[in-house]
Amino acid sequence: MSRAWRGAGPGLLTPLLVWTLVLGAFWFWGRELTGGAGLPWLAFHDREERVRSVERSGLPSAGDPLPGDAPPRTVSIDSIGVAAEVLPRGLDEGGGVEPPPFDSADAVGWWAGGATPGAVGAAVLVGHVDTETEPAVFHALEKVGAGDEVRVERADGTAAVFTVSDVTLVERAGFDPERVYGPSTPGAAELRLITCGGTYDRERGSYSANVVVSAYLTDADTFTDG
Numbered sequence: 001m002s003r004a005w006r007g008a009g010p011g012l013l014t015p016l017l018v019w020t021l022v023l024g025a026f027w028f029w030g031r032e033l034t035g036g037a038g039l040p041w042l043a044f045h046d047r048e049e050r051v052r053s054v055e056r057s058g059l060p061s062a063g064d065p066l067p068g069d070a071p072p073r074t075v076s077i078d079s080i081g082v083a084a085e086v087l088p089r090g091l092d093e094g095g096g097v098e099p100p101p102f103d104s105a106d107a108v109g110w111w112a113g114g115a116t117p118g119a120v121g122a123a124v125l126v127g128h129v130d131t132e133t134e135p136a137v138f139h140a141l142e143k144v145g146a147g148d149e150v151r152v153e154r155a156d157g158t159a160a161v162f163t164v165s166d167v168t169l170v171e172r173a174g175f176d177p178e179r180v181y182g183p184s185t186p187g188a189a190e191l192r193l194i195t196c197g198g199t200y201d202r203e204r205g206s207y208s209a210n211v212v213v214s215a216y217l218t219d220a221d222t223f224t225d226g
Contacts, residue, residue, distance in 0.1 A: 059147055060163055060218040065189040066118035070156035072110050075117075075125060077193075079148040080140040086125065086152070088112035099126060105136040115189075117152040118160030118217060122183045122190040125152075129195045129207075138195035142167065142211045150191060150215050157222050162191045162215035169197050171209045180212055189217035 072086040089098045089109040100109045108127045115121030128136035150162040170180055181192055191214070198209030 059165065062185070062188055063217045063219055065120045065187070065217065066154075066158055066160055066220055068156055068158075069116045069119055070154040070158065071112070072117045072123075072125075072152045072154055074153045075108050076151045076153075077144060077148065079145065080143055082137060082140075084108045084127070084137050086110050089126075100128065100137075102128075102131055105131050105134075108137055116154070117162075117191055118154060118158065118189050118220065120187055120189055122181060122192055123152075124181065124192045124194065126194045129197070129211075138193070138211075141193060141195045141213060142169070142197055144193075144213050149218075150193065150213075152191070153223055157224065159221050159223050160189065160191075160217055161219035161221070163218040164213055164215045166214050168212045168214070169209050170212050171198065184214070185216070191215040191217075 071088055074084065075086050076083045085104075085107045087100055087104065087107050087109050089100070090112060091098065098109070100107045105128045108125050110117070111124040111126070115123040117123040117125070127138035127141070129139050129141070130136050144164055144167055146164055146166060148164045150164065151159055152162070153159045168180070183190055193213040193215070195211050196207040196209075197211035198207050200207050
């Protein structure tokens with residue numbers, strides 16, 4: 001428990017205990033994302049719980065982390081038709097990450113207390129899978145495949161391009177936040193995309209798992225607004 005996780009910004013250290021509590025709060029999403037209702041066709045009832053991982057062979061080499069800590073503005077995943085605004089999110093009074101508001105269910109939240117996408121560390125982007133009435137921004141996240149690209153445009157005019165390395169359905173039982181959400185390669189720029197998944201329990205009003213997409217920086221470019 002003495003190991004510290006380094007986030008964006010000079011000298012910012014987040015103890016692993018706090019990191020564990022923050023990430024554990026994602027399980028709270030399983031209840032709150034749907035407001036206790038949930039969409040049956042999004043509840044993964046008939047799908048096998050699985051871990052879909054691949055070796056790095058055949059995937060592009062990792063790129064060097066980008067300089068600076070410019071916050072993300074947008075994220076796009078062409079393979080599942082996502083093109084979303086990114087909203088910085090902090091912690092609520094209970095110590096959990098504030099999800100995007102339900103009136104912005106088509107937006108993605110970035111945990112602003114951690115790494116910025118493209119910088120050293122594992123940046124975390126979270127999104128709703130559904131609302132009480134319709135699919136939300138990450139409703140198709142589990143369909144992302146190894147080799148798919150995730151593009152994050154940052155406030156400084158740089159774009160970090162990530163390549164998906166694996167997609168994991170992480171059950172609440174035996175959950176290990178350091179292994180799942182912590183950086184897997186020291187000094188690398190990584191990305192985690194997270195939403196609810198598994199089986200939807202109508203009685204409890206919660207999902208049983210999280211869909212976690214892991215990706216690593218492979219390219220970068222610049223863009224201009226407009």
